[in-house]
Every structure is written in structure tokens, then in C-alpha cells.
Amino acid sequence: MKYTLIINNFYDNVREQLLKLGHFLSENNLKRDDGYAIVFHKYSAENIQALDSITELMPVFHVRYVYSNQYVPEICLDYLTTQDNGSSLYLFIGDIWGNELCARLSVRLKGLCITDITSLCRKSNLFLAKKKICSGHILGSFELTGEPCLVSINKSYDEAASPSHSESVEVSYDRTALSTGYELQFTPVVKEESFTDSPCILVCGLGLSNKEHVLAVENCADEINLPVAGSRPCVMNAWLPVDRLIGVSGTILKNNLAILLGVSGAPAFYTGVEKCKHIISINTDKDAPITKKSDLAICGDCTEIFTKFSKLVKEEYQHNE
Structure with missing residues (x-):
């Protein structure tokens, strides 16, 4: 079963993302050779070597680095919508950006979405996901019938204790996820009194x-x-x-x-x-x-x-x- 990790390198927690995802893959018996990773990053061609430290932590065999001059959800969504590698499963870290992309991409791909899961397994023609509900007091089980399934992993999921640095990784680069064609407007956030x-x-x-x-x-x-x-x-x-x-x-x-x-x-x-x-x-x-x-x-x-x-x-x- 093919699956794809979606990783955001526009923030400082990319190492944390990879360690959590690596632990999740290991705990849920997802094979490394079946996995792909798409990493959105901001490094220019002159600084591309900065991605080497990420490659060393990569828990899957195939990785594609996608350059964008800035992080905008629409840019990532447009790119991901055109990338069909036959994956049955897309995995995100359940932080603000991960949950947003997970939900919005599921609509574009006409797939199934569930966020903040703690475990996942495949049973015949469906995925069985578990997540904490009712303020964490109950562990709920959810059957996902249909593909692709898009899930985000609870951001409090444990990191891997000792990631592997020895296994080879197949790396490719893409520079198509640019913000051209978008008229971007940024409004400063005014902090309100609580x-x-x-x-x-x-x-x-x-x-x-x-x-x-x-x-x-x-x-x-x-x-x-x-x-x-x-x-x-x-x-x-x-x-x-x-x-x-x-x-x-x-x-x-x-x-x-x-x-x-x-x-x-x-x-x-x-x-x-x-x-x-x-x-x-x-x-x-x-x-x-x-x-x-x-x-x-x-x-x-x-x-x-x-x-x-x-x-x-x-x-x-x-x-x-």
C-alpha cells in the first residue's frame, strides 16, 4: 500500500515532524519502501544543501523537495492536487497547518479525512483509525471506507527515540509550487485583550x-x-x-x-x-x-x-x- 507524508519545512519543527512520523510509521506497520514524502521548503538553489539534514531523518524511501518562495496553503494544495502517485493514504502532523491542509486536500481529492489520530491500521478494504474524543476521556474508533484517506497524527505523538541515518533515500527536486498568479494580501493580527x-x-x-x-x-x-x-x-x-x-x-x-x-x-x-x-x-x-x-x-x-x-x-x- 502506497502512502505519502506531507511535510512543512517553513517552520522550525521539521525535525520534530519527521521523528513523530517515523515513530508512527513504525508503530503502525507502514513499510518504509511503500512511503513517499513531499517536503515544502524555502531554500534557494544556492542553499539546497540545507536539506541534507532533513534527508538523513527521512523515514521513507522516496522524497520530493518542492520549492516555494513562501508558505501559502493554496500553493501547496494546487501542487498536491496534481501529484497522483497512487497513494491510498496521506499523512500530516496534526498542528495548525497540517490539519488545515489535511481537511482541504481531502475535499479536492474527494477522499476521507480524520484529524489528530493516535493509531491506524488497514483491515481488508478499510482503514481503522483511533483518536481521543470527549476531551481525551474516551478513545474512539473510526472506520474509513474508501480512498484516498487523509489523516493527521496527533501533535503530541511520541518522537522516535533513535532515527536511522544509514538507509538510502531516493531524492528529487521540484520548483513548480510558486506563488505566481496569486495576489497575496497580509493583514497584521491585532492582539485583543483576553x-x-x-x-x-x-x-x-x-x-x-x-x-x-x-x-x-x-x-x-x-x-x-x-x-x-x-x-x-x-x-x-x-x-x-x-x-x-x-x-x-x-x-x-x-x-x-x-x-x-x-x-x-x-x-x-x-x-x-x-x-x-x-x-x-x-x-x-x-x-x-x-x-x-x-x-x-x-x-x-x-x-x-x-x-x-x-x-x-x-x-x-x-x-x-
Whole structure:
């Protein structure tokens, strides 16, 4: 069975990537001679010898070094989409760039994708992958039927203790993955003050129904300097950025006051707010689990009620100035 490793050499952790991948291949009985590696790198022809140290750590027999003048996901995806070596499996390290390429390439190749796995084996016509779920408390098994399969390996996977330097490697070079044809724009990231530092925080849930309602609530919250976060359904629907996720897989709040809009109060979410000193929930469902866990529960249209609330707070601010 052919497989391909996708390696990013634009960051300083390429050695770590290779050691983790090498250990994973050994532990999961993937043969070295069946493996290919595509390494995206930034070294010019004059500095190409810098890749020798990577070649020494390569856990597969075939490696292709692909030059690009800068790392842009679209460049890598365009290149990988055109490279069909018959691989049934593509492997990435499960960091930010690896998980992104894994998911996006699976769509382009019409394959199957799973991220952050801890083990993988082939059984007749399917792959069996295992990964930790429910905040790492459960080890889940997933059957992947169909090819190609694209998987990322959990970034905390152990590195190989002693990589081999003696085995030969077949090396080729390619300079086709360039950023020509792309109009690239880079926007500097402005670091925001952490919402965990605010005495009060607003948390949006699925009950807000759509992104427009979330935006309206955000605008009201901004007028009274109230940070906004969201439950998992809110974030997964792209109504708010993923870095504002509250719950066991996101941020655990300890603010003085949390105002919850349209949140049902599932256990995984409640873990993220239970340490707040006070909780106010606004929900149309009087029987929602969060109702009994709130210091104050209001039954009604959360958008309408919060809009009126923010207006009153704003008027109070202005009165006290």
C-alpha cells in the first residue's frame, strides 16, 4: 500500500515532524519502501544543501523537495492536487497547518479525512483509525471506507527515540509550487485583550438562530464594552471565531458575570461557565438545562431582551459620566 507524508519545512519543527512520523510509521506497520514524502521548503538553489539534514531523518524511501518562495496553503494544495502517485493514504502532523491542509486536500481529492489520530491500521478494504474524543476521556474508533484517506497524527505523538541515518533515500527536486498568479494580501493580527480578563462576558448560543442575530448582539455588546464568546454550535456555524469557543474543548471562564443568550446548557458547555461567580441566562425554552443552573433565568427572545438591556446600561453609563 502506497502512502505519502506531507511535510512543512517553513517552520522550525521539521525535525520534530519527521521523528513523530517515523515513530508512527513504525508503530503502525507502514513499510518504509511503500512511503513517499513531499517536503515544502524555502531554500534557494544556492542553499539546497540545507536539506541534507532533513534527508538523513527521512523515514521513507522516496522524497520530493518542492520549492516555494513562501508558505501559502493554496500553493501547496494546487501542487498536491496534481501529484497522483497512487497513494491510498496521506499523512500530516496534526498542528495548525497540517490539519488545515489535511481537511482541504481531502475535499479536492474527494477522499476521507480524520484529524489528530493516535493509531491506524488497514483491515481488508478499510482503514481503522483511533483518536481521543470527549476531551481525551474516551478513545474512539473510526472506520474509513474508501480512498484516498487523509489523516493527521496527533501533535503530541511520541518522537522516535533513535532515527536511522544509514538507509538510502531516493531524492528529487521540484520548483513548480510558486506563488505566481496569486495576489497575496497580509493583514497584521491585532492582539485583543483576553475576554477572560473582563468582569463580565456575553456568551452566544444556537438559540440566536443565525449570524445576523449574533452580529446585532455583538454590536450592542461593543457599545457597552462587553466581550462576546460562543457555544460550540455557535462557533461551528461560523457565527463567531473558533478562538472564542467556551466549554471543555475551548475556554473555561472564571468571570464575575456570564450572560448567556440562547444557550441550552449542555454539560460540555456548562463546564466552561460553571466557575463564573454569577450566571444570567436568557432563553425562549423555560425547560432548558441552563435554567436551573442560572442565578437568574429569563424566558423570552434573547436578542430583543439583550438589546434593551444594553440600551439601559449605555444610558446608565452616560448618566454617570
